[in-house]
Structure formats: structure tokens, C-alpha cells
Amino acid sequence: xxxxxxxxxxxxxxxxxxxxxxxxxxxxxxxxxxxxxxxxxxxxxxxxxxxxxxxxxxxxxxxxxxxxxxxxxxxxxxxxxxxxxxxxxxxxxxxxxxxxxxxxxxxxxxxxxxxxxxxxxxxxxxxxxxxxxxxxxxxxxxxxxxxxxxxxxxxxxxxxxxxxxxxxxxxxxxxxxxxxxxxxxxxxxxxxxxxxxxxxxxxxxxxxxxxxxxxxxxxxxxxxxxxxxxxxxxxxxxxxxxxxxxxxxxxxxxxxxxxxxxxxxxxxxxxxxxxxxxxxxxxxxxxxxxxxxxxxxxxxx
Numbered sequence: 001x002x003x004x005x006x007x008x009x010x011x012x013x014x015x016x017x018x019x020x021x022x023x024x025x026x027x028x029x030x031x032x033x034x035x036x037x038x039x040x041x042x043x044x045x046x047x048x049x050x051x052x053x054x055x056x057x058x059x060x061x062x063x064x065x066x067x068x069x070x071x072x073x074x075x076x077x078x079x080x081x082x083x084x085x086x087x088x089x090x091x092x093x094x095x096x097x098x099x100x101x102x103x104x105x106x107x108x109x110x111x112x113x114x115x116x117x118x119x120x121x122x123x124x125x126x127x128x129x130x131x132x133x134x135x136x137x138x139x140x141x142x143x144x145x146x147x148x149x150x151x152x153x154x155x156x157x158x159x160x161x162x163x164x165x166x167x168x169x170x171x172x173x174x175x176x177x178x179x180x181x182x183x184x185x186x187x188x189x190x191x192x193x194x195x196x197x198x199x200x201x202x203x204x205x206x207x208x209x210x211x212x213x214x215x216x217x218x219x220x221x222x223x224x225x226x227x228x229x230x231x232x233x234x235x236x237x238x239x240x241x242x243x244x245x246x247x248x249x250x251x252x253x254x255x256x257x258x259x260x261x262x263x264x265x266x267x268x269x270x271x272x273x274x275x276x277x278x279x280x281x282x283x284x285x286x287x288x289x290x291x292x293x294x295x296x297x298x299x300x301x
Contacts, residue, residue: 003043003045004217005047006210006222007223008206008210009033009284010225030092036284036288038099046180047219053185054127056185057125059080060074060125074201074202078203079188081185085184090104101179103179109212110163117159118157120157122155127153158205159202161204170217183213208266221277221280222279224267224282226261227284229242245298246299247300248272251299255269267279268280272301279300282296
């Protein structure tokens, strides 16, 4: 039987920073994903978890601009982006003759209602704004905003994923040798109530969800793909050095809640420590070379 590989795709897999959030641009970038998955699916059962920060932020803005009906809550917007982006990925992957069947599954993720993240929003969504727009945005929409480089950006609550509720469906599709696109945008955040589950106003970090999913699937591998070719020590300085082979202990100083490399480092640390298996962080274009041990940051016990 093929080994299971969970891939977390960063936002750059769908949209380069500064690009217009159009269907055409997203399809163009997903084309790179399709070529990589086609190669990997020959040897692995592939599960894809994608980001949705720009997409869910755009939907939120479009909601606010419509005065015909009240705006939808974030859990429903996450579901919409899961369907939209999952459809686009499935369309592109399905154009490759050698690709196994591709299925997109809407995925709910259980979170705790008392998670501290609900009191301290910190997950970026939507476009960036000029700093002088911050006061107006806070007053107009009631948003929380934080610095994002030289800009400001909306932030929302990001509770930790506790359990993948639709795991049975994902496993069933993998047994049929499907490439599975699931838990997009970190999954729809829900909390346990007296009868079933209730959605909450939040967005879950997709890297942490990919790690949780990989653990629950008993996956052999987790690979987080981003726009950086590795984790770097002293990033942004002349002394920058790529970390090629590290333990969770050595990587832990990089697992800061910075909204960038921090969640990725935390996600692979959690996976490696809970399973004893190997995880990687690297660039999308390098994915086959990463698995061959030639590129990226390899994390192991």
C-alpha cells in the first residue's frame, strides 16, 4: 500500500502577493500545484490542505458591501472558500491524464469554545491596507487590525484544531485511491453543543489543521509548502542560513506566533513529536526534491 502524504499549501500556491484575486490568476498558480501532485501521486496517497486567507477576506468584504441580507458568519465563509478553491484545484488536477480521481470534501474541525484565541484575535485575513486607513476601518466595520509588514490587515480569532470531524469520509476516499482536497482554510470551526455542533466566528490556521489531520490519518509524512525554500536562521540578514536537518527541539525557537513561519514550525513539531515520523517545510516547486532529501527543512526525532 502507498504511504499517506499530507500537503499543506500556503497562500502562494493560489495567489502571489500583490496579484489580483481573480479566477484566472488562481487557476494559473494552481497549475503548478497540479504538476507537483501528479508526480507525488505516483508514489503516495495524497491529501491536500490549502490556505484561504485572501479568499475568505474577499468574501467577507463582498458580504459587507451587500445590503440585501445580513453578512454571513466566518464559518460559512470558510465553507464557501473550501468549495470554491477545492473545485478549482480538482479542475486543474483532473486535466492531467495520469492523475488519480480527485475529490473535494467539506471538512468541519472541532475547536474549544473557551480557547484563549477568541479573546486575542491574531489570524490575518483579507487584503492589506495603508496604516492611515486603520482608524476608519475599525470604526466602519468594527474590525481588529494588526501590522503586517508596512501595511495593516484584518485579524480574527484562530483557535487550535482539536479534532477532524469528517475523518471517516477522508479515509474512505483514500481507500479508493483518490487524491483528497479537504480541510481547506483550516476547516470550518465548530464547537460541541448539546445537540451536535455549532459554527463559530473564527478561522483556523491551515498548517495546524494539516498537522492534526496527518496525526489522525496516521500519515507517514507531512509537508508544508510555502514561498520559502527552507526555514532560515537569521532570516533577512546577511548571515541567513538555511536549516536543512533539524529536530523538534532545534526548530522550536522558530515556532513563534508570528503569522508567518511560526505556525508552520509549530505544526511540523507537533506532527513529528506525536508520530515519530518525518515532516518537511519548503517551496512548492521543490516538493519532489524535498521528499528525496535534496531540498527544504527536514524535521525528525
